Structure formats: structure tokens, C-alpha cells
Amino acid sequence: MKDPAFLFYPGDWLGGTMGMTFEEKGAYFELLIFQFNNGSFTKAQAKHVLSICSTSIFEKIIKKFDFKNGLYFNNRLKQEIIKRKKYSASRRKNATGKNKEIKNKTYAKHMENENKNENKNENSKIIYNDFDELKIELLNSEIWLQDIAKLYKLETEKVIELLEKFLVVQKTDNNLNRDLSEIKIHFRRTLNIENEKIKKSESTINKTRKKTFTKAAEEFINN
Numbered sequence: 296m297k298d299p300a301f302l303f304y305p306g307d308w309l310g311g312t313m314g315m316t317f318e319e320k321g322a323y324f325e326l327l328i329f330q331f332n333n334g335s336f337t338k339a340q341a342k343h344v345l346s347i348c349s350t351s352i353f354e355k356i357i358k359k360f361d362f363k364n365g366l367y368f369n370n371r372l373k374q375e376i377i378k379r380k381k382y383s384a385s386r387r388k389n390a391t392g393k394n395k396e397i398k399n400k401t402y403a404k405h406m407e408n409e410n411k412n413e414n415k416n417e418n419s420k421i422i423y424n425d426f427d428e429l430k431i432e433l434l435n436s437e438i439w440l441q442d443i444a445k446l447y448k449l450e451t452e453k454v455i456e457l458l459e460k461f462l463v464v465q466k467t468d469n470n471l472n473r474d475l476s477e478i479k480i481h482f483r484r485t486l487n488i489e490n491e492k493i494k495k496s497e498s499t500i501n502k503t504r505k506k507t508f509t510k511a512a513e514e515f516i517n518n
Contacts, residue, residue, distance in 0.1 A: 298376070298379055298380065298383065301331055301372065301375050301376055301379060302375050302379070306474055306475065306476055307371075307475065309476045310436075310474075310475040310476035310479055311359075311436065311439070313439055313442075313476065313479055313480075314438065314439050314442030314443065314446075315438060315442070318348065318352060319352055319355060319356060322345050322348050322352055322353070322356045323356050323359055325344055325345060326341060326344060326345070326356065326357075326359075326360065326367075326369075327369055327372055329341075329344050330360075330367075330368055330369055330372055330373075331372065331376065334368075335363075335366035335367060335368040336366060336367055336368075337365065337366060337367070338357070338367065341353070341357060341360075341367060355438060358437055358438060359437075359438065422472060422473065422474060422475070426462070426466055426471065429462070429471060429475070429478070430459070430462055432475065433458060433462070433475075433478070433479070434455060434458070436479075439479065440454050440455060440458070443483065443486070447486055447490060457486065458482060461482050461485055465478070465481075
């Protein structure tokens, strides 16, 4: 019998879709549901599912999926499905009297132990205890990085450079033990602050230049 459900973590969803429009989020979720029901899919199948969406939205969303042997799949969803199957198999063994020592473990506890280096609280938030895993997760958030680059009119490579510096500072200050979405928001706030500093600096420079030009013009006229 096919598993009728998969685990959904709101904190992960918010962090992974930050910067996406509602239409893009809907398209992304449609493909996740399609994968859950049908497994890995071809580009033609994906286009059929998202037939009402524009080409630009399709090309943006399909990047959230890995491509292997001609098929697309979301690796996180794939791993969650595998973990549920393993859990279901262990429960069936328990029902037949095998592995009785773990029979009373709850489903939530089991899934918590399955997710390495992740600490999910009652609100399904996710906290990375390993700095390198956190860094990889953020650097692999391609759409999020591209949206930030577009927002601040920067090259994506520059955003990545700033993100790496931000993470080093946060690690030094022991300020990374937070939900992934909160870390992303903090990074955006940091960029906002730096952006305001640059604007003020440019404004000061322009005012100085204007004063210098005005003074020079006055001296020229008086002479």
C-alpha cells in the first residue's frame, strides 16, 4: 500500500522559498506533489504539470530539482520518503514481535533521530549544529541567492562572497544556533544595513564634491 503522506516542515519551506512569488511557490509545490505520487519525472511531464505557468517560472522552479539519468527529482523529498518507508518497515517488524526493544518509540522521536545534525522543535523549525552543513545548505539555495543578487543589483558571486563572510562572523560570535529561515533573514538585514552605509557614504561624497565645485565656481566668478 502506498504511503498517503510525507512530512512537511514549515520552517524549511519558508527558508527555502524566501523571495519566491506566490505563483512560483505554488508551481514548486505542484511538482513536489507530482514527484511524491509518481516518482522522478521528465522535463516534458514537468511542463505538462506546470502548463499554465510562464516559461520563466518553469525555468526558475525546475532548478530546485536535481537531474539524473534523464529524470528530475527533489532530493530532500526523496530522502523523506525513504525515511518514512524505513520507519513503516520497522513498525511492521515490531507488530510481528521483532525489535520489541524499540516498539514504544514514537514516530516523532524516530524521525528526529533520522535527521542527522538537525534539531527540530515543536514548530518544525530546523537548526544546523554543523557549520559546514549550514554553509552548504545556504550556498545551494540558488533561487534565494539569485533573488538577493537581483534585489541589491549584485552579481550572484558577490552575494556568495558576502554570505561566506557573514557566516564566518556569525560563527565567531556563536550566533548560528538559530532556525535556518532566521539566519537568512538576518543576512538580508545585514545587507540592508551595509547598503544604507554605502548610500550614506555616496551621499556624503556627492555633497563634498558639490561644495568643492560650488566654491571653485564662486572663486572663478569673483576673479
